[in-house]
Amino acid sequence: MVPQEVELAASARNVADLVRASAHRGPKHVALVDVTTANSVTWAELDAAVDAEAHRLVRAGVEPGDRVVVRMPTGPAFCVAVFGVLRAGGVVVPAGPGQPARELQRLVADSGARLLIGDGGGSDAEVLPEPTPEPTGEARAEEFAAIGSGEDLAVLGYTSGTSGSPRGAMLSHRALLANVEQCAALRPAPVTAGDRVLLALPLFHVYGLGPGLFQVAGAGATAVLLERFDPDQALTAIREHRVTTLVGVPPMYSAILAQPAERLREDLATVRLFTSGAAPLAPGVLDAVRGVVGLPVYEGYGLTETGPVLTSTLAGGTPKPGSVGRALPGVQVRLVDTDGRPLDLDEDEPGTGLVAAKGDNLFSGYWPDGAHGPDADGWFRTGDVGYLDEDGDLHLVDRAGDLIIVNGFNVYPHEVEQVVGELDGVAEAAAVGVPDERTGESVKVVLVRVEGSGLTEDEVREHCAARLAKFKVPTVVEFADALPHSPTGKLARARLRLPLS
Numbered sequence: 001m002v003p004q005e006v007e008l009a010a011s012a013r014n015v016a017d018l019v020r021a022s023a024h025r026g027p028k029h030v031a032l033v034d035v036t037t038a039n040s041v042t043w044a045e046l047d048a049a050v051d052a053e054a055h056r057l058v059r060a061g062v063e064p065g066d067r068v069v070v071r072m073p074t075g076p077a078f079c080v081a082v083f084g085v086l087r088a089g090g091v092v093v094p095a096g097p098g099q100p101a102r103e104l105q106r107l108v109a110d111s112g113a114r115l116l117i118g119d120g121g122g123s124d125a126e127v128l129p130e131p132t133p134e135p136t137g138e139a140r141a142e143e144f145a146a147i148g149s150g151e152d153l154a155v156l157g158y159t160s161g162t163s164g165s166p167r168g169a170m171l172s173h174r175a176l177l178a179n180v181e182q183c184a185a186l187r188p189a190p191v192t193a194g195d196r197v198l199l200a201l202p203l204f205h206v207y208g209l210g211p212g213l214f215q216v217a218g219a220g221a222t223a224v225l226l227e228r229f230d231p232d233q234a235l236t237a238i239r240e241h242r243v244t245t246l247v248g249v250p251p252m253y254s255a256i257l258a259q260p261a262e263r264l265r266e267d268l269a270t271v272r273l274f275t276s277g278a279a280p281l282a283p284g285v286l287d288a289v290r291g292v293v294g295l296p297v298y299e300g301y302g303l304t305e306t307g308p309v310l311t312s313t314l315a316g317g318t319p320k321p322g323s324v325g326r327a328l329p330g331v332q333v334r335l336v337d338t339d340g341r342p343l344d345l346d347e348d349e350p351g352t353g354l355v356a357a358k359g360d361n362l363f364s365g366y367w368p369d370g371a372h373g374p375d376a377d378g379w380f381r382t383g384d385v386g387y388l389d390e391d392g393d394l395h396l397v398d399r400a401g402d403l404i405i406v407n408g409f410n411v412y413p414h415e416v417e418q419v420v421g422e423l424d425g426v427a428e429a430a431a432v433g434v435p436d437e438r439t440g441e442s443v444k445v446v447l448v449r450v451e452g453s454g455l456t457e458d459e460v461r462e463h464c465a466a467r468l469a470k471f472k473v474p475t476v477v478e479f480a481d482a483l484p485h486s487p488t489g490k491l492a493r494a495r496l497r498l499p500l501s
Helices: 004-011 017-025 043-059 076-087 101-111 137-141 173-184 206-219 231-240 250-257 261-267 285-293 413-421 457-465
Strands: 030-034 040-042 067-071 091-094 115-118 126-128 153-158 168-172 196-199 222-225 245-248 273-276 297-302 309-312 331-336 352-359 380-388 394-399 404-406 409-411 426-436 440-449 476-479
Touching: 017 043, 017 206, 030 043, 030 076, 040 043, 043 076, 067 076, 067 101, 076 091, 076 115, 076 206, 076 222, 153 173, 153 206, 168 173, 173 206, 173 309, 196 206, 196 231, 206 222, 206 245, 231 250, 231 261, 245 250, 250 273, 250 285, 261 285, 285 297, 309 331, 331 380, 352 394, 394 413, 404 426, 404 440, 409 413, 413 426, 413 440, 413 457, 440 457, 457 476
Parallel strands: 030 222, 067 091, 067 115, 091 153, 115 126, 196 222, 196 245, 245 273, 273 297, 440 476
Antiparallel strands: 030 040, 153 168, 297 309, 331 352, 352 380, 380 394, 404 409, 426 440
16 A cells, blocks of 8 residues: 555655645644744645735736746745745755855846745845735635646755855756655655654755755645754754654754753653654764664765755665665665766775666656766766665765875775764864875874863874774864854865865
């Protein structure tokens, strides 16, 4: 028997159809809870608000295929705006509310957006105010038939740009709905109709948007929306709203674990499932969460370009430190060489290669002409380096673009970071390549010391020299108060290649 959540995702043609289907199935079931205001919206109310928003956008001149920037914090208004744009046939261009004006202007110019919903931030686009999540009067009766489906562009998600300028990944309705269906087919299901899901992620990021908001809409569940993550507020919200599922990122779990164990056991008593993505969990976090509350954290992996989820430890059923699991149902993952040829994995030692993926969830190439998308056979090289263990679970080593080449030898930053992390007094460490006249590149390590630690540069080098090949030993060691991360906790290595002074 096919689970109802999977059937709903498969029958939808436009991503906004997920809202309509949930409204028909459970009109009075709560769709969104705004933790900040304590207000809630049912699926019927949300569907009506999306209709009203679609009408508002059409009156503002939005035509099918027009790009519309949505720039608001996580909250019900953001959800209404996103689904309203999709239902009206527009293309959602998510933007962070704290994004610098210069970056916002570049995003508006590159996408060709003529309209922005929310905070205009000095951009050249026409600005519409935030929509209301609770329309009244005539707006409720104005049902809007969704425009756009299948290969029509739904979301233009700009990548983080860690290895260059951000590029817009073109995600169709087909790709986004396929990923909702693929995730819903996992067991245990990440989200069911009875779940109350804490979304403290930035919804303008594809991870918050897809596995977060779209997955909730596909299941007809309840999203508990927290504008920004704070461990104290999050735990209070989980307890008060009886949250059953957390869609998280590694920094969230680390911050939660810093709270007293007794409080965690009490506040997390209703939770059935912890999931994490966007960046690898730090060593020990998996065991620490299990030790405190008796539940594992299931890790996943994906990219903006893949809609976004490719793998999950839910697929194999067993969380494993350092692994991001197996491919979702309907997704294929393999390792290839730099020419795209599949690696021969019949050897005793696991081969390390570039991760390639195939599935209906893949993007349609980069904006505006679809360049560098999946190849003629449907495969897309992610730019990540990894290996498959004896169980077939994927382990990521590094981004291909983060590879450090010293005298022709490959150095994976993750390997250096693991060794540095073994030192007492290291809270976090990152390794990057810096230009070197003699060797082409050399290894630079930037680390954050535990408060009160007197760790020195020489101690770091000596520790590494005893455990790493000579060409992998850092030639530059710098200390910082904190390392730069993206909103979802991904390390921003590009900034670390510059001097900290």
